[in-house]
Amino acid sequence: MRLDLALLEARLGEQAGLFTVDALAVCDSTNSELLRRADAPSGSVIVADRQTAGRGRRGRSWLSTPENSLTFSLLWRFADSPARLGGLSLAVGAALAQALEQLGGQGIGLKWPNDALLATADGYAKLAGILVELASNRDSCQAVIGIGLNLAPPAGELEQPAAGLDQAGLPGIDRHILLAAILRQLAVTLDRFAQSGFAAVRADWQRRHVWQNRPVQILDAGATPLTGLCLGVDDDGALLLETATGVQRIYSGDVSLRPAKP
Ligand code: BTN
Numbered sequence: 001m002r003l004d005l006a007l008l009e010a011r012l013g014e015q016a017g018l019f020t021v022d023a024l025a026v027c028d029s030t031n032s033e034l035l036r037r038a039d040a041p042s043g044s045v046i047v048a049d050r051q052t053a054g055r056g057r058r059g060r061s062w063l064s065t066p067e068n069s070l071t072f073s074l075l076w077r078f079a080d081s082p083a084r085l086g087g088l089s090l091a092v093g094a095a096l097a098q099a100l101e102q103l104g105g106q107g108i109g110l111k112w113p114n115d116a117l118l119a120t121a122d123g124y125a126k127l128a129g130i131l132v133e134l135a136s137n138r139d140s141c142q143a144v145i146g147i148g149l150n151l152a153p154p155a156g157e158l159e160q161p162a163a164g165l166d167q168a169g170l171p172g173i174d175r176h177i178l179l180a181a182i183l184r185q186l187a188v189t190l191d192r193f194a195q196s197g198f199a200a201v202r203a204d205w206q207r208r209h210v211w212q213n214r215p216v217q218i219l220d221a222g223a224t225p226l227t228g229l230c231l232g233v234d235d236d237g238a239l240l241l242e243t244a245t246g247v248q249r250i251y252s253g254d255v256s257l258r259p260a261k262p
Helices: 005-018 030-036 088-102 175-196 202-207
Strands: 020-027 044-051 069-078 108-111 115-120 123-136 141-150 215-219 226-233 239-243 246-250 256-259
Touching: 005 020, 005 175, 020 030, 030 044, 030 069, 030 123, 030 141, 069 175, 088 108, 088 115, 088 123, 088 141, 088 175, 088 202, 108 123, 141 175, 202 226, 215 239, 226 246
Parallel strands: 020 044
Antiparallel strands: 044 069, 069 141, 108 115, 115 123, 123 141, 215 226, 215 256, 226 239, 239 246
């Protein structure tokens, strides 16, 4: 059911003025819809019950069950050029995890560059995906930050195990409460990021990093997989991998990270 904007505003409290929210029953993709609204002010939010062409990273589609997910996008403007926005999607992940924990969520971790995972009996399952798309002109940059969050795991064939908030200690959570908590934390984190860059959020991200100091493999289409010890991330959001030839910085988000085989 479409979100009630008055209820959401009440939950946003003093921060309600920062956001202009549009709740849709259906759209192709909340990111695409927001990208089409070129003059939308910073703080514009589109939340949709159902996406007909939800998009994920690396050209993938994002599947979600309408009654069991929260799918929304937030537009945020920065005075910086896109080159200075390294680590933005990691900062968004840290804000998301923090908001879920404030609501009582448990077992939530982060995977580089921008997945929220849930610890399960068999390892980790994907709880949420983040897709940040940037557009810029000469003196500013806008980020469309899309988040797809499972309230319960989606049904159907999935590329990787999926989890829902119902398994994270938040069964039946109200979507107004959930969205308001995430937007409130995003406003705080994005302001810190705008002022001091990812360095200001790095510790919050790394504390929840599921592969911290563990052996991993980085898969890049066509390239030989890189294996090493995952040292975390640097102040630009690059992944630090200790390999036999020294510490390598991985900047590209177009790679897959897997636990190394023992
Ligand atoms: C990923 O893990 O690949 C990123 C998934 C991002 C999905 C969200 S759902 C809301 C927003 N609209 C989209 O089309 N994609 C993002």
